[in-house]
Amino acid sequence: MTPPGNRIMRVDAKPPCCLDALVDGDADGLTQLYIDPRVRAFLGGPLDLATAQQRVAALLADQPNAWVRAVRATAGAPLAGLVMLDPHHDGEDLEISYLLLPGFWGRGLATAAVAQMRQDAIQTLGLSRVVAETQAANAASIRLLERLGFSEARRVTRFGAEQCIFVSHAADLHAA
Numbered sequence: 001m002t003p004p005g006n007r008i009m010r011v012d013a014k015p016p017c018c019l020d021a022l023v024d025g026d027a028d029g030l031t032q033l034y035i036d037p038r039v040r041a042f043l044g045g046p047l048d049l050a051t052a053q054q055r056v057a058a059l060l061a062d063q064p065n066a067w068v069r070a071v072r073a074t075a076g077a078p079l080a081g082l083v084m085l086d087p088h089h090d091g092e093d094l095e096i097s098y099l100l101l102p103g104f105w106g107r108g109l110a111t112a113a114v115a116q117m118r119q120d121a122i123q124t125l126g127l128s129r130v131v132a133e134t135q136a137a138n139a140a141s142i143r144l145l146e147r148l149g150f151s152e153a154r155r156v157t158r159f160g161a162e163q164c165i166f167v168s169h170a171a172d173l174h175a176a
């Protein structure tokens with residue numbers, strides 16, 4: 001019998017994750033991402049419904065010109081979240097950002113999505129590195145980045161909060 005406190009933790013296999021295009025049917029899930037206080041806890045707080053719906057309409061319309069992907073557990077499944085690549089505030093790098101609806105937290109889906117987006121971005125755009133910025137208080141987000149081998153490069157104060165800027169170098173991925 002395994003003694004208490006000395007239990008062997010089973011590590012589940014990498015969860016399935018599908019990154020694909022947003023479709024009109026994702027509008028409700030997208031709106032939820034903008035208005036849910038848990039999702040927005042470290043992103044400036046929830047938006048009101050009207051503002052959220054405007055953002056969703058803009059996101060769906062701009063999609064062909066943007067690096068934004070729907071995160072789904074499998075192809076054709078309901079929207080679980082979003083992963084995006086945008087110019088970073090530093091004006092030099094591209095930044096990966098990620099958010100999932102709370103019902104999908106805690107199963108490795110966001111980790112798989114960020115890993116896939118990082119790989120796609122580095123390969124397609126020939127980047128030498130990508131960055132991610134997250135509030136120092138956002139422990140789940142920091143664990144995710146560290147799990148994927150991102151390292152903290154610096155901290156800044158932005159939007160009234162301490163932000164950690166993490167970097168992932170393409171050379172480290174090729175070496176892995």
Ligand SMILES: CC(C)(COP(=O)(O)OP(=O)(O)OC[C@H]1O[C@@H](n2cnc3c(N)ncnc32)[C@H](O)[C@@H]1OP(=O)(O)O)[C@@H](O)C(=O)NCCC(=O)NCCS
Pocket residue numbers: 011012013014015038039040041042043096097098099100101104105106107108109110111112133134135138140141143144
């Ligand atoms: C940041 C955010 C995406 C992290 O979500 P998450 O559920 O912790 O991340 P994952 O989906 O990768 O799941 C990882 C967790 O599932 C667990 N897990 C279970 N099965 C797993 C598996 N097969 N593979 C990997 N992890 C697994 C991990 O142990 C981990 O839990 P832990 O952090 O308590 O150790 C989520 O909190 C969120 O959407 N927050 C709001 C938006 C936000 O703040 N974004 C960050 C700034 S851009």
